[in-house]
Amino acid sequence: MNFRSFIGNPETVRQLQESVASNRLAHAILLTGPRGAGKYTLAIALAQTLNCTNPQTYDGLPDACDACHNCTLIASSLDLETRVAEAVQAREDLRDVDRKETRILVQTHPDVLVLPPDPPQNLVKVGQVRSLIQNIQRRPGEGSRKIYIFPRSIFMNEAANALLKVLEEPPEYAHLLLLTENPSDLLPTIRSRAGKMQLQPIPEDRMESLLAERRREWDADRRALVARLTEGAIGRALSFSPEDYMASRKDALMMLRGAAVEPDHSALFRMTESYRAGAEGQQKTQDLLRALYTLLEDVMLLQAGQGMMARNIDILPELRRIAEKVSFEWIEHTARHIGEVESGLRRNLLRSLSLDALAGQMQQR
Ligand SMILES: [Zn+2]
Structure with missing residues (x-):
């Protein structure tokens, strides 16, 4: 998944590419948008672009090849649901004592760490943020950046406070991506330290024409219904x-x-x-x-x-x-x-x- 294959929101994609090109990407980015708009997909495309060993251009701006070793490893994190289920299962298999200490993390590439909300409470816990703090101190591989992705930025209090400390002085090689449907879930002090980017729902007529290309087996009524039901969220529409x-x-x-x-x-x-x-x-x-x-x-x-x-x-x-x-x-x-x-x-x-x-x-x- 690179920027080139991302659907919708061309301005936001371009804005990200431009910050990469000019080496001015914020160390913390708050990416907001409705469920299914592609926040996580875009975060992965960015992580790939920053670590790609065979960099490409798209519209004259940096993009990932989506095929090199780094890109492939990072892309394994795209199926987040499966990766989280695996991590939860691995934790279930542990002895009671170890289970308490084990945090749900997804890491398919050494420089990219995904921190999903920890079930069953579905909040990011302080132990997860502590893992980030440990990890962020180790420098990335040559020519790489360290990327931390929170797919759903909803924190327990202690976790939010620990994160705040990281945001005060992040290392120059690190970028934290906070994804959310609802920015008010985050402390104002966290929000104010992050650069803001937004994904908008895809307009209904545009969605219908996208579905006409990609879901040829659906008739026009069905496409119109799916476009209406998924409210501009391309990820939801394509998996609907x-x-x-x-x-x-x-x-x-x-x-x-x-x-x-x-x-x-x-x-x-x-x-x-x-x-x-x-x-x-x-x-x-x-x-x-x-x-x-x-x-x-x-x-x-x-x-x-x-x-x-x-x-x-x-x-x-x-x-x-x-x-x-x-x-x-x-x-x-x-x-x-x-x-x-x-x-x-x-x-x-x-x-x-x-x-x-x-x-x-x-x-x-
Ligand atoms: Zn690559």
Whole structure:
């Protein structure tokens, strides 16, 4: 993944390339943008460019070759989900005493360290920042830079304070990339020490034409629906599975219809029963809850006379019927309850039970 193959946000890409070219890249960069906009992908492209042994140019500015030994090693960090799962598994396999001391880190190249939020709390912990502090003192290989990437910059207090110390005086060969959807997750003192860059959502018409090139198997309606649902996030759009979404949405719609119109108790029961425990069931439940959220948001938009902005554009008549039956308070209440089920899910509570409770609660209007 080099700058040349990055999709969207050409100004931000160019800005990064120019800072590399003029050797004025900030030692700390706060890169903000919505989920799926490509923050992590861009951070990896930058790490490759700074360490590439066969440097290229793109539009007259520095770029990585994406093929040399360094580029290949760094690119192995791109599949972050798999790398984090491996690190978590490795930690699980340790003895209790060692497990407490082991930090989740992803390092596929000696000069590039990725510090993801540590599960299950999903916050960056002080032990991880201490690993960075140790690592940053060792100089990089010749002609290289040391890159530290926080894919989701949300810190425990102690970790944030430790990071602040690093940001006060980073070594000249080091760059810290703080990625976030939400800059207010970070202490103002951290934000003020970082150069700011932003990725914008890709406009809907541009997204549709990108999908026309890359997802030829989808018809125009499907492309329009996916562009609408993924809200300008190219990463999400390209990995979007309309089939999975439709399956989740079908179940979400059954819950919504059961609450707003007429519950079919046995069908509802069969449906919630099909959501099992385990990693796969957790993902499936997560997807169902997300679909339910988007439906509720659309219902709210329809009630406000803003149907133009709704995302599930292929089922608007049905959503309109639901919008006529439910109150704003009920939508708010249900959205809050979905949030509770989601946080229960993260704490590994019984899934089908919480879905049943949710469906039951939705029927009390
Ligand atoms: Zn290279």
